[in-house]
Amino acid sequence: MPYPQITLRELHYFMAVATQGNFSHASDMLHISQPSLSMGIRSLENKLDVRLFDRTHKAITLTDKGKTFFLHAERLLEAEQNLQRAMADESGPLKGTVHLALPPILGAIYFRPIIRQFCSLYPEVVLTIEEYPSDRIVTQLLGHHTNIAALIEPIHNKQLHTIAFAEEELCLLMADTHPLAGRPICSFTDILEEKFVLMNEDFKINQFISEAFASHGVTPQVTGRTSDTSLLLTMVQAGVGITILPAAFHNPIQHDGLYCCPLQDPTLRITISLAIRRNSPLSKAEETWLQHSLNNQSFQPPSSPSPQP
Helix, strand or coil, X not given: CCXXXXXXXXXXXXXXXXXXXXXXXXXXXXXXXXXXXXXXXXXXXXXXXCCCEECCCCCCEECHHHHHHHHHHHHHHHHHHHHHHHHCCCCCCCCEEEEEEECHHHHHHHXXXXXXXXXXXXXXXXXXXXXXXXXXXXXXXXXXCCCEEEEECCCCCCCEEEEEEEEEEEEEEEECCCCCCCCCCEEHHHCCCCEXXXXXXXXXXXXXXXXXXXXXXXXXXXXXXXXXXXXXXXXXXXXXXXXXXXHHHCCCCCCCCEEEEEEECXXXXXXXXXXXXXXXXXXXXXXXXXXXXXXXXXXCCCCCCCCCC
16 A cells, blocks of 8 residues: 655645744745645645644644654654755756745844845845744744744753844933933933833743833833834834834934934843754855855954944
8 A cells, every 4th residue: 555645835834834833834935825724734634644733723733643753754854954955966056955044033133145146245145034933933944944043142052053144232211302212311210101012922022121111120111012113113213102122223324313322220221043854954055145144244252333423
């Protein structure tokens, strides 16, 4: 009796649902409709004559058979990537695809010049860049949906190898008409009763902000949230609230109407790292991207943002 033929597409569908724990998130990541994804998973389960997912809970979880299948699917997809790397023609111009995942708050600050220079040097390499909050980026890496990512430390996962890339101080950003605008420096005691607009709750930068407020025994008064950094700045400009972002995010030329002020008591700093899976070789294009990024990294001892005149 012949075994059912499992396709690579079905393996990718399975890994997406398994790592995301949600059909909606998985379909968004795969850029397919949710009914198509559900149909693909049902087809796979019918071929295997087993149930891979427990759908009785709010979150989709793996059954015991699903956990076993996950281990084998992970190895098969790893073998597929290794086969593609082995067959790649390394003569002539560098070619291939670099799968990169970035938190939205970091991409525009640190990677715009790197992307521009890399694409100029290697025009035949395709950059596939996705933006997710840090926690979802980890699942992207572990699920083999991306191979290189930028993450905010700390990262507590032994399956990932990280390399420090940049260190940045967080600052207070407000409309230039705000009563605090013009101060050379602000303390958290100055802003405990201010209204804030922040990134959505699943963005890691919120952990640093919440911990700083908690050290003063309060929580921030949040009047708005968004996953779009441009919209966040627009709300700050409109006076909806003030915000806290990496100091390098503020460019007076681009963000007219905003004032950036250093923070103290406590001073907040974040470390950004590049992450890859351990024991998972990169393609020539991905290795080149990683080395190019590190050669142009901005990692340096932190310094306070300069007060504006």
